[in-house]
Amino acid sequence: MSEFLKILENEVQIAALVFLALVYAGRLVWLFRFKNRKDRTFAAGSGGAGAGYSLMNIAMPGAMESTRKRPGFYAQFVIFHAGVAAAIAGTFIIPYAPGVFEVKGIVLLFQAVIAAAFVVGLLRLVRRLTDPVLREVSSPDDYFSLVLLIVWFAAGALAVPNRPEKGEWPLILYFGLTAFFLAYVPFSKICHYLYYPFTRFYLGRSLGHRGALPPSPGKRATAGTAKERA
Amino acid sequence: MPHIEIEGLRIEVNEEGFLVHPDEWTEETARLLAKAEENLDELTAEHWAVVNFIRGYYLEKNLAPMVRKMCQATGFPLMKIYDLFPSGPAKGACKVAGLPKPDGCV
Amino acid sequence: MKRRKAGPSGVVEAPLDVRTQALAKEEERPSVKDGRLRTYEPGDNAARFLDLLGRRVSRSLAVSLTACVHCGLCAESCHYFLARPDDPTMTPVWKADQIRKIFKRHVDWTGRIAPWWVKAGTVRNDEDLNRLKNIVFGTCSACRRCTYNCPMGVDTGLLVRFTRGLLTELGIVPEGVFNVSRDQWETGNQMAVTEQDYLETLEWMRDEVRTELGTNAVDIPVDKKGCDVLYTINPREIKFDPRSIAHAAKIFHVAGESWTLPKWGWDQTNFGLFSGDDKLGAYVARNVYEAAERLRVKRIVISECGHGYRSTRWEGYTWAGYDQKLPTESVVVTLKRYLETGRIAVEPSRNAVAVTFHDSCNIARSGDLVEEPRDVLRRVCADFREMFPNRRENFCCTGGGGLLSMAEYRPLRLEVAKIKADQLRATGAMLVCTMCHNCIDGLADVIKHYRLPMRVVQVMELVSNALVVPAESVK
Secondary structure, three states: OOHHHHHHHHHHHHHHHHHHHHHHHHHHHHHHOOOOOOOOOOOOOOHHHHHHHHHHHHHOHHHOHHHHOOHHHHHHHHHHHHHHHHHHHHHHHHHHOHHHHHOHHHHHHHHHHHHHHHHHHHHHHHHHHHOHHHHHHOOHHHHHHHHHHHHHHHHHHHHOOOOHHHOOHHHHHHHHHHHHHHHHHHHOHHHHHHHHHHHHHHHHHHHHHOOOOOOOOOOOOOOOOOOEOO | OOEEEEOOEEEEEOOOOOEOOHHHOOHHHHHHHHHHHHOOOOOOHHHHHHHHHHHHHHHHHOOOOOHHHHHHHHOOOHHHHHHHOOOHHHHHHHHHOOOOOOOOOO | OOOOOOOOOEEEEOOOOHHHHHHHHHOOOOOEEOOEEEEOOOOOHHHHHHHHHHHHOOHHHHHHHHOOOOOOOOHHHOHHHHHOOOOHHHOHHHHHHHHHHHHHHHOOOHHHHOHHHOOOOOOOOHHHHHHHHHHHHHOOOOOOHHHHOOOOOOOHHHHHHHHHHHHHHHOOOOHHHHHHHHHHHHHOOOOOOOHHHHHHHHHHHHHHHHHHHOOOOOOOOEOOOOOOEEEEEOHHHHHOOOHHHHHHHHHHHHOOOOEEEOOOOOEOOOHHHHHOOHHHHHHHHHHHHHHHHHOOOOEEEEOOOHHHHHHHHHHHHHHHOOOOOOOEEEHHHHHHHHHHHOOOEEOHHHOOOOEEEEOOHHHHOOOOOOHHHHHHHHHHOOOEEOOOOOHHHOOOOOOOOOHHHOHHHHHHHHHHOHHHHHHHHOOOOOEEEEOOHHHHHHHHHHHHHOOOOOEEEEHHHHHHHHEEOOHHHHO
């Protein structure tokens, strides 16, 4: 392994991570400068229960009509983010626990997940380029972030076998892109994973306090017979 | 400008069926509005009692009368007003009397 | 909080006295900051708008503005887009982006340095503001259906209200909104009903109920101290259809309730919710809370109204900065209690016609009442049926958000009501029951426009129809 790759896998990543952490901290400070007004009403439910339910939203596709009606879309979401998790894990495993990727089965598993995410990424890019609503609202950041991830998945799928002696370019691309996007993420929509807990928490707490969430057990919005007698 | 065409005559109304030019109201307009907007084929003396009161009140005070005043003046209970004008005093009777639409979330 | 290029308006060093500074800080006026007075050229509404935006954003709104990932899942939850699937400007994401892009440009980070990269934008003049006004007042009923369908939890309904509030503070509002707000500020109720008209209508209804029941024991008390219940109503009930007051009086009498209406502070509706004006919201809600305190009641009961319920039961306390002291409930909950404890008896066969229930957005999505009206309806109707979807996933009546007072947006509203019409038609019911006065008119418009063979009723009317009046209450 070349000296360049060694530094890229280690020091550069750490530098990028530190940068990311600092910017995130700054972002949170910025966010907390905005104030919410205190709710002064008697509760009709539990803010905590509502917040908890709301935070679990990504794991409950049946909870929202939008994901219930589009299970394929939801499945794509799961695959894509599983790919993200795998690819991020890879950037830690390769420099610090390379033994893990000496197990062929694990390498294949990672490659499969990341490759699947790559395919989903392409599908989503096509969608973003062809769906009239998305074309109307998407910004350059939306397209760029997606393309960045697609290329990163490709690099990751090729890099995980971790064979620098067979050619370093997949690893260089993989770690290079990782360092880049760690620096880019806080200024882009990819940062949404930082905001997710906040939006869901505030929404869930407010609606939970009012008893609107979680929905009463057994009373689904599409349930009920057509004719109900007393 | 939206309008209703009825019996060969054209009446200018706003989006909700209220007369755009209240001063252009005639008894014929009332009859046509009642037909077009309230599905009333004819206006009886009781209908006219209500309509005339509303029109007179509006011309004097430039306001739509409260339904209570309508009932007092005509001697009809509230249910009767709803029987005569299915859309109710505001959207039904006032409309037929050629008033502009009342304000508020109505 | 934000930096704006100084246009014709600018900043002036003015030795402001301590009291003025304190007042300005308390009221969060953007024109005073750090002892300096920001001046605006007359008509420079865009500058004012941007300053207000920076000042008024709360934390929940800030995350809603930053968290959107443009996934487009909200599109199909909105009846505007479902009725106009070829129009991307009808989607919640597009509508929210109209205020989001301004936030990105003037308050957020990336948008200030490279606005084109994140599609940040701005408002430059009254034309832009007017365009924004038409979007947030005219293409959205703030029903929050999109909020419930967003995987990130972005609250587009609240963003729309927020934007409306900024425009309202500048006076850039539809005429109907201006008129009704003014009426509510000046007279304490949305329809400029005078105190005399209010009192006389109550007396009139009292007399009608006395005649109907054949007893003078029925009363509609006003400003009676020490009762259990303070009953608050919708001005529509005084001005246009007082039958619901008669129904309430009859039911309260049979239930043996100790109740009163207040002389001032009887309007439970609240145009501040629709216009986005928290100050109007606070003023109106506070009238009710203070009436309850003044009359030393034990409970505040709100007649059937969606936005009134949400405003008086929930938002009003926060707007007014007033800690809730008394239980505040919808009259439907009161009716439910009467039925369950046997304080009133009903004969459901009197409501033989098929009834379906329309959940109001402000009650089901922004409030807590979903099963309660159903519990009541199942007891007082012989044939109750659900519409689909229902409960928190129901579609807006299309008249929400104050749209009924904005005549210029009616054509679009009726066009997109096709979604609602289809939903109603599919139930096969003759009556659609709702807990909201706005929904009554919204649904009535849909029914008339799409020629549905249906009529709208409220829960109170159905209970009153089915009410069994025991002999002792008419002695």
